[in-house]
Amino acid sequence: MNRLLCFAFLVIVNGFVSQNTLARQIPQEMRGVWVSTVFNIDWPTRAGLDAAAQQAEAIAILDQAKSLGLNTVFLQVRPSGDAIYPSALVPWSRFLSGRQGQPPQASFDPLQFWIEQAHRRGLELHAWINPFRATTGLNDHLDSLHAMLQRPDWVVQYGNRFYFDPGLPEVRQHLLEVVAELITRYDIDGLHIDDYFYPYPVWGTEFPDTLSFRKFGTGNPATRNDWRRDNINTVIRSIHNLLQQEKPWIKFGVSPFGVWRNRSTDPAGSDTRAGIESYDHLFADVLLWERNGWVDYVIPQLYWDMRDNRAGFQVLLDWWDQNIQNRHLYIGHAVYKIDTVNHIWGSPSEIPNQIRAIQRLNRPTGSVFFSQRHFNRTDLLGLADTLSRSLYRLPALAPNMPWIDNTPPPPVLNLQYHKGEVSWEVVTGQNPFNEARRFIVHLEPVSRRAKAHGHIWFITGETRIKLPRRPLLSRARFHLSVMPVDRNSNVGAVNTLYRIYY
Known part of the structure; x- marks a missing residue:
């Protein structure tokens, strides 16, 4: 005995x-993929598929993510003032059924299906929203529930699209209500916003927010650009506060354009010569959000190669590593740029070397790939095999965030x-x-x-x-x-x- x-x-x-x-042997590393629904880029492959076909495509994407060694899917749920789930506030997306406002099939909830199937496989599902894009063109057929028809005064035309004006408090409140409905009804792991805050500039054309600036731009912001940044700051802070109040375990993150500011514009900027700067052109003060703890992770889109002399990947990786200190830093990769003809993006080692550079950082980090459909290509130069057999051979958890729990x-x-x-x-x-x-x-x-x-x-x-x-x-x-x-x-x-x- x-x-x-x-x-x-x-x-x-x-x-x-x-x-x-x-526990120490299982790595903690973000390994994600963006799944775009706008224009049917990734899913569903075309509008009008029945529920069974949409489900089969979703399962194939999730199984592929699992086989590649990924752990997180960033699913676009709000492409342009609409939704891929039933909502009392916004219409069904036309990228599901082919007509905005028409459900893909009675009693089928695509987002709920994605969440359940992702969780079965041990994957996280982050709901990706585009906050201010109202349409994808000038002649989109809009359902009567769409906010552009309900409140045309909220919308401005810029280039070949319509956008909700972030300078209007009613627009920001509507977005907050959309987010509240989303997080209340669905068991998502994260909420994600991409690089489209204010739209990318149409050269030679000012974003048409003169009326809203005159009405709401008086006060502390010194210039219209400062006021625009303050509008986006208000959105990010409000979403953070909403999540803290309702479901503080939901992770909140953004994926800004990869250059915050060039050093020629700001001594604190990166040693780059990019034509776009996130702070100045998209009015995204990402460093402020991170410093104030309003976001849990930042995924700068570093869609340049290692040798680019205007905005080199390593130069930008080092800059973001030095400047994102309080929250997690993940990196977005341009899988779509892989090209067997191009002498740079035709190198099988380009993206694997980018991943290795990230893995050498002494911090919780990881990678997110744009976009999913490119992993279906046969000319990826062995990237899928490199991930599943080498870089991601051992499964990983998404990094722990100790400030959450x-x-x-x-x-x-x-x-x-x-x-x-x-x-x-x-x-x-x-x-x-x-x-x-x-x-x-x-x-x-x-x-x-x-x-x-x-x-x-x-x-x-x-x-x-x-x-x-x-x-x-x-x-x-x-x-x-x-x-x-x-x-x-x-x-x-x-x-x-x-x-x-x-």
Whole structure:
């Protein structure tokens, strides 16, 4: 009996030690992909597909993300004053059904489907919104629910599109109501805004906000440009406050244009000569948002190559690394630029070298790729294989954000293994911060035969998984461990079954 008690004690101690070891072995790195719905860039591949076809395409994208070693999907849910989900405030997007205001199919909620399927695979789903684009052209057919028809005074024409004027308090309040509806109804992991704050400049044409500036531009902002930045600051701060009030576990981030300011414009800027500057042309004061804690992550779109003499990738990476100090920094990559003819973007090492440069940073970081459909190409110069077999061979969690929460979830219960199937139960009734949302499954080789196969890792959102079938002659002894992971990538204590035969 004493021998049994001693053995049990050793098992517990070994399990406790391996928990810390295992948690350290799983990297925390953003590995994301943008999925664009505007113009059917990524999903759905064309308007008018029935629900079954849209679901099949979504599943294929999520399975592909999983196979590449990614952990986060940034899904565009508001392309142009509309939505890919049923809303009382904005119409259905035409990129689903082919006609704005028309649902893709009765009782089908595309966003809910994406969230459920992403979570089953252990992936995060961040809802990506375009805040101020009202239309994609001058002659778009608009549904009667669209805010441009409800309130034409909110909208201005600029270039070949219509935009909501960020200088109008009613516009900003409407956007806040849209966000409130979105986060209240859906269990999203993050809320994401891209680089379109004020629109990219139409050269020689001023954004037509003279009337709103005259009405609301008096006061502290010294110039119209300062006032425009203050309008966007108000939006970012208001969304942050809303999230803190309603669902403080939702991560909030932005992906600005990759150059904040050139050094020739501002001594604090980067050593670049870009024609666009996010601060001056899109009126995005990203450094202020990060410094004030209004955003949780920043993803500058560094869509240049390593050798670009106007805005080199490494120069910009170093600048953003030095200037984003309080929140997480991820980097956007231009997968769409890969071109077998181009002497720079035709190099198989360009984007892998960018990723390696990011991984060398001494901080929580990672990569996001624009956009998903390019991973379907056959001329990606081996990028997909490089990710899945090398750079992202080991699965990773999205980085923990300690300012949100750092308390791990309780361990799983009733861990079982039977004929290749692993199952467990979770502790229910937890604080939303500490709910187990995904699980790390680890098979540690014990026998000599098992060690020849190495460690095996899975990340899943389900509580029952079927392990891949193995040939009978290659089966061996492993320790099987499961660790729960909460919304914020806090890893809970391990539960282990010793010496299973798999």
